[in-house]
Amino acid sequence: MKQLHPRIQFVWVLRSAIFAAVLGAGLFAGHLVFDLPVWLAPAAAGLVVVLGLPFARLRYLKWGYEMREDALYLERGVLTEVRTVIPYVRIQHVDSRRNPIERAVGLASTVVYTAGSRGSDVRIPGLTDAGATDLRERLKELAILAGEEDAV
Amino acid sequence: MPSRLSPLSPVYRALQRSTGLIVTAVVVAQTDMTRMVGGPLLVYALGGLAVAAVLGYELLYYRRFTYELTDDTLDIHSGVISRRDRELPYRRIQNVDISENTIQRLLGIAAVGLETAGGSSTEGSIRFVSANEARRLQREIQRRKRREQGEPDREPEPETELFALSPTELGLIGVLSFDLRVLGVLSLVGPGSIPFLSDTLEAPMALVGVLGGLLVLALLGSAWLLGIVVAVVNYYGFRLTRAEDELRYERGLFRRYTGSIPDEKVQALTIEDNPLKRYFGYATLKVETAGYSPGRGESRSSLVAIPIAKRARVEAVADRIEPLEPIEFDRPPTRVRRRYAARYLIVLGVLLAAAYGAVTYLGVTAPWYTLAGLAVGIPPAVHLKWRHRGVSVGDDHVITRNGVWLRTTKIVPYYRIQSVIDTRTIFQRRWGLATVSIDTAGTLSIVGQGAAAVDIDVETADTLRALLTDRLQAAILGRRQAVADHPSRWDPTSPETFEW
Numbered sequence: 001m002k003q004l005h006p007r008i009q010f011v012w013v014l015r016s017a018i019f020a021a022v023l024g025a026g027l028f029a030g031h032l033v034f035d036l037p038v039w040l041a042p043a044a045a046g047l048v049v050v051l052g053l054p055f056a057r058l059r060y061l062k063w064g065y066e067m068r069e070d071a072l073y074l075e076r077g078v079l080t081e082v083r084t085v086i087p088y089v090r091i092q093h094v095d096s097r098r099n100p101i102e103r104a105v106g107l108a109s110t111v112v113y114t115a116g117s118r119g120s121d122v123r124i125p126g127l128t129d130a131g132a133t134d135l136r137e138r139l140k141e142l143a144i145l146a147g148e149e150d151a152v
Numbered sequence: 153m154p155s156r157l158s159p160l161s162p163v164y165r166a167l168q169r170s171t172g173l174i175v176t177a178v179v180v181a182q183t184d185m186t187r188m189v190g191g192p193l194l195v196y197a198l199g200g201l202a203v204a205a206v207l208g209y210e211l212l213y214y215r216r217f218t219y220e221l222t223d224d225t226l227d228i229h230s231g232v233i234s235r236r237d238r239e240l241p242y243r244r245i246q247n248v249d250i251s252e253n254t255i256q257r258l259l260g261i262a263a264v265g266l267e268t269a270g271g272s273s274t275e276g277s278i279r280f281v282s283a284n285e286a287r288r289l290q291r292e293i294q295r296r297k298r299r300e301q302g303e304p305d306r307e308p309e310p311e312t313e314l315f316a317l318s319p320t321e322l323g324l325i326g327v328l329s330f331d332l333r334v335l336g337v338l339s340l341v342g343p344g345s346i347p348f349l350s351d352t353l354e355a356p357m358a359l360v361g362v363l364g365g366l367l368v369l370a371l372l373g374s375a376w377l378l379g380i381v382v383a384v385v386n387y388y389g390f391r392l393t394r395a396e397d398e399l400r401y402e403r404g405l406f407r408r409y410t411g412s413i414p415d416e417k418v419q420a421l422t423i424e425d426n427p428l429k430r431y432f433g434y435a436t437l438k439v440e441t442a443g444y445s446p447g448r449g450e451s452r453s454s455l456v457a458i459p460i461a462k463r464a465r466v467e468a469v470a471d472r473i474e475p476l477e478p479i480e481f482d483r484p485p486t487r488v489r490r491r492y493a494a495r496y497l498i499v500l501g502v503l504l505a506a507a508y509g510a511v512t513y514l515g516v517t518a519p520w521y522t523l524a525g526l527a528v529g530i531p532p533a534v535h536l537k538w539r540h541r542g543v544s545v546g547d548d549h550v551i552t553r554n555g556v557w558l559r560t561t562k563i564v565p566y567y568r569i570q571s572v573i574d575t576r577t578i579f580q581r582r583w584g585l586a587t588v589s590i591d592t593a594g595t596l597s598i599v600g601q602g603a604a605a606v607d608i609d610v611e612t613a614d615t616l617r618a619l620l621t622d623r624l625q626a627a628i629l630g631r632r633q634a635v636a637d638h639p640s641r642w643d644p645t646s647p648e649t650f651e652w
Contacts, residue, residue: 070625081581083574085621089628091569115442116570116591117602147628 001064001075008063009056010124011101015040016052020045030099036066065124070146072112072139089146090114094139096132112139154218154229158261161280162210169210169564170203219278221292224300226266229277229601240266240276242297242302247412248290252283254406262286266293294396308397314469317390317457324434325387325459326380392457392469399439399473413455417441419594420603421470421563425463430559435466439473440594444498474563479551481542484585488541491583491607492534500526543588543605543616548627549597550590550620552603562603566623567631568592576610576618590620 015119030036031082066073069089072114072138087098095111102125110132160188177199209232217230225239245266252262261280281289318326363569388405399418402410412511422438429435437458457473458466471474507520536556544551553561573589580586590603605616 005411071621077575081576083617085570085572085574085617087569087614087621087624089624113569114591117442117594122571146634 001066004060004063004124004126005107005128006060007105007107007129009060010105011107011125012056012059013052014101016048016056020048020052023048028131060126063126067138067142074124086112086122087116088139088142089145090116091139091143091146094136094143096127096136098132110135110139154220154227155281157214157217157278157284158280159214159286160259160280162207162214163215164236164256164261164280166203166207166210170206173199173202173206198332208275221289221296226276226277226293226298232382238276242293242300245293245297248293249412250283250286250290250412250582251410252286252408256280257283257408264289265392274478297476311393311400312395313391313393314399314472315390315392315461315465317387317459317461321351321460322384322390323380323388326383327376328354328428328460334453336340387459391612394472399455399457411455413441417591418565418566421474423466423470423561423563424556425559433463434460435463436460437466437470440592442593470563474549474565476549476563477546479544479546480551481544481551482608482612483542486607487583488585488607489534489538491579491585492537493530496530497527500524500530541594541606541610545616545619550603550623552590552605554604554606562590563592564592567625567627568594569620569624572617572620574613576613580607581610583607584610586610588616588620 027036027041027044031038035128040047045112048103056086057077059076061077062081064075064079070089070116071085072091074084075088076082079151092115096108097111106129108127108129108131109123110127111121111123113121124135176373179194181195183201192209216235217228219226219228222239225241226245228236228238228240230236230238248269249265250262251265255266256262260283262283264278264282266276266278266287278289310550350354385405387403387406390403391401393400397416398411398412398414400412416525418439419442420440422440423435424438425435436456439455439457440456456470462467467476483548488631502522503526506522507523510516511518511520520580525609533556540553540556544553549563549565551561553559570591570593571593574590576586585607586609587607589603590605592602594602605613608616
């Protein structure tokens with residue numbers, strides 16, 4: 001089972017910090033307009049940040065993926081554990097992408113698409129630039145190798 | 153040898169186009185304004201001229217429109233002012249549909265629509281040819297398409313009927329399709345348009361009550377009747393047939409709706425019922441498709457294959473579409489009943505607390521504790537919820553069943569599995585439970601879910617996950633083997649040679 005790049009924890013913490021800032025700003029606006037208690041904004045934001053730290057750690061520990069013989073296997077989730085099996089033969093296409101936060105810390109994601117209606121796109125975050133490209137290429141090859149079946 | 157449209161088509165087309173004109177002319181002729189512009193006669197004259205112009209145009213359209221079935225294309229030459237010559241290769245034509253409304257049927261003409269892969273709209277349409285010619289075109293195009301794909305030239309398979317709606321079943325759809333929306337609309341127009349109601353406002357309360365009750369009954373009755381009428385109009389003469397590797401259906405009293413689904417687009421089958429249908433032994437069958445649906449191009453959709461029929465009949469038709477093995481459902485472990493009981497108790501507790509709060513703080517006087525009586529309902533509810541859940545792992549299909557009020561049984565061929573998703577919420581983990589969802593390219597359902605084995609033991613979940621993936625691989629290999637054995641009959645666009 002492969003783990004993500006440890007730096008992904010930083011991305012997640014940063015994300016919860018951004019969320020905390022937005023939440024705090026919203027609650028502060030609520031204080032100005034609706035008379036909400038003034039301590040609510042820093043308290044809520046602080047709580048999000050405090051909870052965000054161990055959550056990012058747990059999330060990192062729980063994340064794993066594996067390229068099995070005929071399928072891509074992923075395991076993730078803190079509160080709800082999710083295990084996904086995507087047979088290579090069902091892969092429609094594979095993307096690698098980077099959002100601004102990921103770019104800032106030099107990470108990238110690979111997104112795998114199937115024709116399914118529910119888990120039609122699965123994202124593997126926390127890869128290095130080279131790793132994401134490499135994973136994309138390998139999955140693409142495996143998908144081609146798995147067959148020329150019409151996917152639908 | 154190029155063919156022409158039906159000679160009746162210019163007349164029909166002209167009528168279709170000028171009904172608006174004629175109505176406008178008649179309405180305008182009635183108004184006072186017409187005096188200023190020279191009286192109604194002039195209006196009629198102008199209207200007549202316009203209609204004549206339309207008829208003339210349509211006659212020219214008729215003269216210019218020719219189509220021809222060549223060796224490998226369908227050529228359509230058309231256009232009055234700007235000419236258009238189009239060649240549609242047979243292999244690109246996905247579907248030929250025929251539509252005819254009541255008037256067209258009286259005239260014996262039909263419109264032929266040609267749908268091609270890639271385009272989401274109708275690529276070409278031939279309006280209108282005689283009904284017989286329409287059927288001939290449909291048959292011919294399909295025959296030539298097959299011939300081009302290297303299949304032996306043969307007579308088209310005759311359609312075999314899978315299902316035809318009986319009058320009793322049609323009646324049942326009507327009786328059961330009580331539409332609350334209709335009620336809403338009727339109640340909006342209802343009271344105001346009934347003149348005696350305003351007089352009764354001054355009448356004694358009892359009378360108002362009685363009349364109000366009668367009115368509600370009348371509304372309910374008419375909503376029900378309307379539901380019946382709508383169902384009869386929509387589902388009259390419902391037939392499901394199979395021919396040429398596709399499912400075809402037709403329905404409708406005034407306007408016939410027809411459609412077809414190629415076999416290879418069928419992703420899953422769904423059998424639905426509710427307590428009422430279960431009690432009387434009825435069920436509904438739906439076919440879930442992906443990729444292509446008639447009239448809507450690339451999309452996912454759910455086609456009602458059997459609106460309602462006795463369960464045995466539904467299962468027999470499902471078996472014709474997807475040969476099924478005997479179904480044996482494994483129920484979730486019995487401990488899930490305790491989980492559901494706990495869940496319902498929490499909901500009941502919240503309700504009780506809310507009721508108590510309302511009594512204490514809002515001054516509502518009500519015996520709030522009577523709500524606790526609902527607890528009696530929990531054990532049967534829990535038992536039913538557990539009893540109707542299940543998963544059946546067959547040789548070629550995985551079948552899941554969920555729901556009490558709307559019980560859905562999903563039949564998924566292993567070959568159609570797109571991915572397998574095993575989720576365990578924090579609450580499920582306490583009980584050692586997991587939910588395994590089987591994702592297909594079928595219908596995106598907003599309400600409810602796709603095929604899923606809900607609340608099964610974690611170990612069963614691990615086994616099921618592995619088993620489903622293995623069976624998918626085996627199914628793919630089996631399919632390839634079938635192709636290798638009969639390469640000549642193999643055609644990627646219609647894998648008819650493959651049997652599940």
